[in-house]
Amino acid sequence: MIKFDNKLELRYYFSDKSNYMDAMIKHRSEKEVLSLVRTLADMLDIKMTVYCESFAQQEGFREIWSVAGENSRLISVLLNLFMQVWARPSLLVGGQPAQDRSAADEEKMQREIALVRTNLRKKSPGITVTRELVELLSASPRVCKCKSNFYEAVRGYPKVTKFTLRELNENNRSRSGSLEVKCEQFDYYILRSDELPSVKDNKATIEIISPVLKDARYRWKGIYNKGGETIDFYMCDEDFKKDMFDEKIVFKSGMCIDCVLEIQRKMSELGEVVNISYTVETVIRTRFDKMEIVTPQGKRHLRKLEAEKKQLTLDLFG
Incomplete structure (x- = not known):
């Protein structure tokens, strides 16, 4: 017993x-x-x-x-x-x-x-x-x-x-x-909603499988570097879309973008965190083979991050 x-x-x-x-x-x-x-x-x-x-x-x-x-x-x-x-x-x-x-x-x-x-x-x-x-x-x-x-x-x-x-x-x-x-x-103790605060991946890399240039309602498809999963995502960087539409940026198979990616999340009935939506806010650079091109909006984003980093250093030691 x-x-x-x-x-x-x-x-x-x-x-x-x-x-x-x-x-x-x-x-x-x-x-x-x-x-x-x-x-x-x-x-x-x-x-x-x-x-x-x-x-x-x-x-x-x-x-x-x-x-x-x-x-x-x-x-x-x-x-x-x-x-x-x-x-x-x-x-x-x-x-x-x-x-x-x-x-x-x-x-x-x-x-x-x-x-x-x-x-x-x-x-x-x-x-x-x-x-x-x-x-x-x-x-x-x-x-x-x-x-x-x-x-x-x-x-x-x-x-x-x-x-x-x-x-x-x-x-x-x-x-x-x-x-x-x-x-x-x-x-x-009782949650009002199963939705969780969104998170941002400022260093996301996505290999684009299929872009959608004409209709913003449809999502693009790509391979997300975190886990190598295939995701459907909204492209909200209008400058990047325009450059692709005007063929200033030419889409090729194997083309990757480094970007700021917002991820919407919710909880399942079992309490597991589930990603329900992906949105690219800013394309920082494009990459194909060994060629990298930083976009104008990407340069602005990187300058902003550098300024915030310097300001944080001044706040800590000032």
Whole structure:
């Protein structure tokens, strides 16, 4: 028989004294909890399995999941991280994101995760999860989507007044304090839209497969240097299009452009980031074989970047 040293308690509090709950809502919402626990375990390279456990039901609805793994201490770190991330709101009053997220934040989060993973592997004493890691994880699209799906499902069940999380030991006694989210706070977790802020690749390279010169409604096709994927994109550099139309720039197979590329993104139902639209704002240079030609608008763009770089240096040392 498996001995469970680590358990996760989920508890729903109701506006009446019943202890039953709509099964569809319960399973739809708890799928998100399990999904995020699994995601964090994979990030930290922790092997674990979650089991359901039977117990005497109390007022409200109480769910206990027993978590088995190779090391009780590692599981405890995992559950502690999960609880902090899960209880942290995704939105501020008014629906704005609690934290603006950038590519640098993603890189920082991966470094923090790698550090925790290394410490866990070395079995370093006193492993703690930093506040910064909790904030970075809480703002990641995958985590935000899981929480949004959960609280949106629970909000649709009016008799739920609050939801709590606790880590329990093998005797079902609390290892730490309870984290609770009241029903009036659910909106701070539910995303208003699946759309994400667009990102710009200022050093994009696209090999043009087929240009479209006459009708701006149609998209061009090319091979994007990031991953070598074939993309459909809008060409919004009117000067470049005019030069190609006037044959000042001649299209040839294998022709590449270095450009500023704006990428529109959204979240899938699973919380994965999906690119939905590409737009070339400025063509900096054209390249074919070993020949490179910087466009006039490209020269203006490069001068602007150089001026901004100098201004930043003056601000830092002035």
